[in-house]
Amino acid sequence: MRKSAFILLTVVMAFTLTLTACASPAPTTAPLSNGAPATDVPTAAPADTLKGNIATSGAFALYPMMTVWAEEFQKIHPNVTFDVSAGGAGKGMTDALSGAVDIGMVSRNVTSEEKAKGAYAVAVVKDAVFPIVNAQNPVINDLLAKGVSQDTFIKIFITGEIKTWGEVTGKPEITDEIHVYTRSDSAGAADAWAKFLGGKKQEDLVGVGVNGDPGVLEAVIKDPLGIGYNNLGYAFDNSTGEAVAGAIVLPIDANGDGQASTDEVIKFKAQAVDAVATGKYPSPPARDLNVVTNGKPSGLTQTFIEWILTDGQKFVATAGFVQLPADQLTESLAKVK
Numbered sequence: 001m002r003k004s005a006f007i008l009l010t011v012v013m014a015f016t017l018t019l020t021a022c023a024s025p026a027p028t029t030a031p032l033s034n035g036a037p038a039t040d041v042p043t044a045a046p047a048d049t050l051k052g053n054i055a056t057s058g059a060f061a062l063y064p065m066m067t068v069w070a071e072e073f074q075k076i077h078p079n080v081t082f083d084v085s086a087g088g089a090g091k092g093m094t095d096a097l098s099g100a101v102d103i104g105m106v107s108r109n110v111t112s113e114e115k116a117k118g119a120y121a122v123a124v125v126k127d128a129v130f131p132i133v134n135a136q137n138p139v140i141n142d143l144l145a146k147g148v149s150q151d152t153f154i155k156i157f158i159t160g161e162i163k164t165w166g167e168v169t170g171k172p173e174i175t176d177e178i179h180v181y182t183r184s185d186s187a188g189a190a191d192a193w194a195k196f197l198g199g200k201k202q203e204d205l206v207g208v209g210v211n212g213d214p215g216v217l218e219a220v221i222k223d224p225l226g227i228g229y230n231n232l233g234y235a236f237d238n239s240t241g242e243a244v245a246g247a248i249v250l251p252i253d254a255n256g257d258g259q260a261s262t263d264e265v266i267k268f269k270a271q272a273v274d275a276v277a278t279g280k281y282p283s284p285p286a287r288d289l290n291v292v293t294n295g296k297p298s299g300l301t302q303t304f305i306e307w308i309l310t311d312g313q314k315f316v317a318t319a320g321f322v323q324l325p326a327d328q329l330t331e332s333l334a335k336v337k
Helices: 002-023 063-076 089-098 112-116 140-146 150-157 165-169 188-196 212-222 269-278 299-309 311-315 326-336
Strands: 052-058 080-085 103-106 119-134 179-183 208-210 226-231 247-249 286-294
Touching: 052 063, 052 089, 052 299, 063 080, 063 299, 063 311, 089 103, 089 119, 089 286, 103 299, 112 119, 119 188, 119 212, 119 269, 119 299, 119 326, 140 165, 140 247, 150 179, 150 188, 179 188, 179 212, 188 226, 188 286, 208 212, 212 226, 212 247, 286 299, 299 311, 299 326
Parallel strands: 052 080, 052 103, 179 208, 179 226
Antiparallel strands: 103 286, 119 226, 119 247, 119 286
């Protein structure tokens, strides 16, 4: 009897444990009835699938900005690598059309001939070209007080009629010769500066040819009688916000009144950016900077350019460039999608 009771108790306990197991809640990893994961279970972030290399070359004007964009994009997508090099807008266009790079940096308008060859240009940011002289120029005080008119620049850089610094400032007793420096490489800066000087072309500019933005800047800094032109990112020191040591940005006397107004005297990079953004600085030499691909971009290149025109725009101001107007950004983005 005692043995039978023990057996019966054992069976009842086993049955009770079975019922308890069947009534236990579903595992937290089980899906909901609609197939969605349970809300109390964290989902893993999707793996970054972007990978590959993007090669770009071209305009000195866009090079500093492109370097920043490449670095920031790589922080988000570490499996994407970049090769970014300068060399001038002409090189960027040639490299893009030949397939040597994925993206050409071109700091000028794209010609109809280039478009016919497959050049697909998208504006990404604004910039400008500024006339520079040596800080030790013999008439620097007069230049800063009076500015230099467009007509005078034409007679210095196009016709060569004005040959001395005394002629620029109306002081014939000063006979120091003007030493003009221009770009020897095919450059958007030279194109924009020539357009400002009566709608001319780079080949119409006179002077000693020097390669690249850094070359022109160095030549002027070393020569007290020198004059040249530089893109915004080279004329100004990004760390100090002032003109690069040894150089002065010449005021453009836009209204031709013989006086450099407050708006025309640009001593700091922030002033330059504001003048370009608000249209106070002439256009040209202010202009859009473009990325160019051989045909409409696709794949990784398309993704990167879309990022430039959206999240990448938050780095434009800190890099010392000028953001495109909202409607133009929208237009550029539509061209890429």
